Amino acid sequence: MLEDLKQKVLEANLKLVEYNLVVLTWGNASAIDRERGLFVIKPSGVAYDTMTAEDMVVMDLNGNKVEGDLNPSSDTPTHLELYRRFSDIGGVVHTHSPWACAWAQAGRDIPAYGTTHADFANGAVPCTRGLTAEEVQGEYELNTGKVIVEEFEKRDIKPSECPAVLIHRHGPFTWGKDAAAAAQNALILEEVAKMALRTESVAAFSAASDIGIEDYLLDKHYQRKHGKNAYYGQGK
16 A cells, blocks of 8 residues: 555655764654545654665554554654644654754744745744643643644744744654655755854854844745745746
8 A cells, every 4th residue: 555655755764864864763754645645654663774665654644554564653643733734745754853953952943044044944943832741741742743733823834935843842843745855854954953053153253243134035035946936946
């Protein structure tokens, strides 16, 4: 079942290793088949260097395992909530990449400081509120998905305009049109997080620091790559 999608999800998970975004078994990628209402996700705690497409786990949108001999990722309920609430996304990735995690652990958004960020997201990458003790002790991973949705709704952010979020004290989730795009967005997020922290470090030692991209420049860069009249690249 969904053999092609399993292969693509395996490849996206392996990209996380190639991109140096995960160590040990820290991270997971998934992708959804919207027509069938099923998604495929990495198994829990399985080493990347031994994983195969057959190890991938098929889930339905009610959280039931449909196919697979292994347990799905412990973050499956978070992926599930994102697929249910963000209807346009086709793939989800979670990592503990260090630069993005630094912002998440500090409970801070990643501000838009330059055009690299603007090519990725139309504004700051948000950090969610912290989960309450009750949310953590209850359905923790499902509640993690719910606070992501809550944050985007509260700030009126479209998931298509910011394909990433930071979970307070935890780490990043990214998404995209498929698993490969979600993995690529995890890589971009890590680079943006690194640049932002270095920008703040430089500014801290400059008497005439001036950081924070102008709205018109942010909009120009975002629109030229993602807007309806985008002209970056070789066409859509």
